[in-house]
Amino acid sequence: xxxxxxxxxxxxxxxxxxxxxxxxxxxxxxxxxxxxxxxxxxxxxxxxxxxxxxxxxxxxxxxxxxxxxxxxxxxxxxxxxxxxxxxxxxxxxxxxxxxxxxxxxxxxxxxxxxxxxxxxxxxxxxxxxxxxxxxxxxxxxxxxxxxxxxxxxxxxxxxxxxxxxxxxxxxxxxxxxxxxxxxxxxxxxxxxxxxxxxxxxxxxxxxxxxxxxxxxxxxxxxxxxxxxxxxxxxxxxxxxxxxxxxxxxxxxxxxxxxxxxxxxxxxxxxxxxxxxxxxxxxxxxxxxxxxxxxxxxxxxxxxxxxxxxxxxxxxxxxxxxxxxxxxxxxxxxxxxxxxxxxxxxxxxxxxxxxxxxxxxxxxxxxxxxxxxxxxxxxx
Numbered sequence: 099x100x101x102x103x104x105x106x107x108x109x110x111x112x113x114x115x116x117x118x119x120x121x122x123x124x125x126x127x128x129x130x131x132x133x134x135x136x137x138x139x140x141x142x143x144x145x146x147x148x149x150x151x152x153x154x155x156x157x158x159x160x161x162x163x164x165x166x167x168x169x170x171x172x173x174x175x176x177x178x179x180x181x182x183x184x185x186x187x188x189x190x191x192x193x194x195x196x197x198x199x200x201x202x203x204x205x206x207x208x209x210x211x212x213x214x215x216x217x218x219x220x221x222x223x224x225x226x227x228x229x230x231x232x233x234x235x236x237x238x239x240x241x242x243x244x245x246x247x248x249x250x251x252x253x254x255x256x257x258x259x260x261x262x263x264x265x266x267x268x269x270x271x272x273x274x275x276x277x278x279x280x281x282x283x284x285x286x287x288x289x290x291x292x293x294x295x296x297x298x299x300x301x302x303x304x305x306x307x308x309x310x311x312x313x314x315x316x317x318x319x320x321x322x323x324x325x326x327x328x329x330x331x332x333x334x335x336x337x338x339x340x341x342x343x344x345x346x347x348x349x350x351x352x353x354x355x356x357x358x359x360x361x362x363x364x365x366x367x368x369x370x371x372x373x374x375x376x377x378x379x380x381x382x383x384x385x386x387x388x389x390x391x392x393x394x395x396x397x398x399x400x401x402x403x404x405x406x407x408x409x410x411x412x413x414x415x416x417x418x419x420x421x422x423x424x425x426x427x428x429x430x431x432x433x434x435x436x437x438x439x440x441x442x443x444x445x446x447x448x449x450x451x452x453x454x455x456x457x458x459x460x461x462x463x464x465x466x467x468x469x470x471x472x473x474x475x476x477x
Contacts (some may be wrong), residue, residue: 152297
């Protein structure tokens with residue numbers, strides 16, 4: 099028993115003499131890149147759905163009735179102004195012209211006959227062989243004959259016009275659309291459907307719409323007292339095609355509609371694009387890309403932000419290298435950077451990366467950012 103007690107005393111003495119364990123040391127502050135915010139000018143781009151139309155879209159319709167004898171062009175073909183497209187059977191109209199010419203010649207003969215009657219009666223009246231009443235009657239008949247000539251000449255002109263309408267020519271140069279009626283079909287001016295649609299696309303009109311807010315922002319971007327003045331100062335716009343590629347030529351906005359659409363709450367704008375190669379056709383769709391210049395913009399890399407509860411935050415670096423979570427108001431995006439309206443100011447330092455691991459009030463070791471990262475926020 100004494101041996102057991104002696105052993106316990108020995109163990110107790112040994113434990114009391116052993117060194118005490120030290121408390122765990124705090125982890126070092128993380129070393130993170132930071133940069134100072136400065137202001138600058140940057141351009142952002144907004145895209146709007148657009149539709150393409152030729153500068154002239156003409157419905158080709160017959161102006162006389164008849165059988166469609168010939169179709170001179172194929173669908174999709176390019177035609178020059180004045181080039182024949184269709185031919186309507188002209189036999190009835192040639193006959194009508196011949197009949198009008200015959201009536202005109204008969205009327206002209208009546209004039210000649212009336213003149214002969216006047217020539218015959220004039221000396222007789224002068225010699226008082228016959229009364230002047232007969233001469234007056236002859237002269238009245240002559241006037242009627244001349245009026246008949248004028249009327250028949252008008253009939254001839256009408257017949258010639260109708261005969262000319264049997265050849266339907268292109269009113270402008272452009273591309274032929276679908277051919278609704280084929281050779282042999284009966285056509286008339288009262289037909290519901292046009293024969294085809296002809297589009298002049300050497301220049302094209304691209305229509306797109308802006309909502310009320312976008313339109314207000316759009317107007318505030320450019321100098322000028324009136325919309326006409328602003329149109330003159332607008333920069334060129336880009337057309338994005340259906341495959342997301344950019345059309346080679348830039349366009350110019352040349353028209354703003356006079357009123358907003360009550361249904362959509364949007365206003366229509368028109369941009370004019372050159373199309374010498376005919377790459378664009380009526381009915382094409384795409385997007386118009388507008389540029390918006392932001393003066394005194396604050397750029398923040400997207401990688402320096404964190405999203406929480408539908409808000410975007412950055413971590414600013416304050417006194418003693420403590421970080422503070424700060425909400426920012428984003429007005430646009432340029433590449434990988436956000437354009438910030440407020441929430442931060444010029445001269446603030448923000449953490450550029452590793453923000454997903456930061457907490458409010460943490461202490462960091464600020465490190466100078468790389469040149470590439472600095473350029474992102476000092477552009």
